[in-house]
Amino acid sequence: MIRQKIPATPSIRRLPQYLHIIRQTQSEGYEYISGTVIAQELNLEPIQVRKDLAITGITGKPKKGYPVAALITAIEHFLGWDVVTNTILVGAGNLGAALTGYQEFQYHGLHIVAAFDVDTAKIGSRIHGVPVFSIETLASHVKKLDISMAILTVPSSEAQRMANMLVDAGIRSIWNFTNVKLKVSENIIVQREDLTSGYALLCVMMNSTREARIKE
């Protein structure tokens, strides 16, 4: 069984935020950043920051903090963001278009090389420079481009069928933006992006603020 539980999931989720802040610090000319400053910026406990960053193999120096350049390299290497990952996008609707235009991905080595759709009006066009092909040509493109990752942004009703098509074409990992829990074999990696999970957090914060106001 290849699929394994990833330890320290919340820590890994926070790494891009650390990277963002540390890169900003570097662009401002600083060579060191203290864990306390990072903690303040992200509204976390300093001990949490130290634990999170330790998984990348870097520890801070007393009184100086973390060496900025080495920390960036360590996080990028840990995440594999120091190499380019070519990916395809399946479903060139609004969300798909938003992702092709998402500037941030270029800093993470993520390169969307082709998009696929069933809409003949879209096929042959380009979205943010990414060519849109017919879904019928998926398998041949995946083979030709030697792609192993796909971003899935189709309507929920099409999600499982498209996932099957992707796996048959040789895709090994799927970033799933649909609300469907895909049924795929255990050796396929799926990361589902659930937009409603952040909304749940926002709602709980809104509710507790409301209650705090009522109690005042």
Added chain:
Amino acid sequence: MIRQKIPATPSIRRLPQYLHIIRQTQSEGYEYISGTVIAQELNLEPIQVRKDLAITGITGKPKKGYPVAALITAIEHFLGWDVVTNTILVGAGNLGAALTGYQEFQYHGLHIVAAFDVDTAKIGSRIHGVPVFSIETLASHVKKLDISMAILTVPSSEAQRMANMLVDAGIRSIWNFTNVKLKVSENIIVQREDLTSGYALLCVMMNSTREARIKE
């Protein structure tokens, strides 16, 4: 100080996934669902499921599991999804358009009532039925519609300026889809949606699978 740390953040983040599965179970005619089944579906430990669901005030019955209808009500009530939250969307680009068309929100009481943009080509049009107004009319609409929440989907370079405008107009909570850490006063709730955090997880899974394959 109103802003507070929300305990059990990962648990709250998982509640929408529970809700999705439990609703599906209900639609299939079941009255009870076992914590073990939920755990299997979500690839979690059963103890974790019990802990997560306990925050909504519901506990399972031995051998029967959780009463489906009561559990749905409890989760929805805990999240405040049993009442309608009207919100506005600022930035009617691709991501904004994707969110207005996101079917799932209707199950969570989230109702996007108006969108705002600077693009005169979009002003006066409708996106998935949501009218697009000029950003100049933001304050008057927020007041008239009695809105306290906004979804921010503008380019990063505009994010802070728009956030200031929203707060001045009376908005109390912002669902921030930009990569900017907004500087707002402590009584404003901000939930930032970081698309790259899920990608970080996916990358770590891809890397560990790759290493597992090399070791084989």
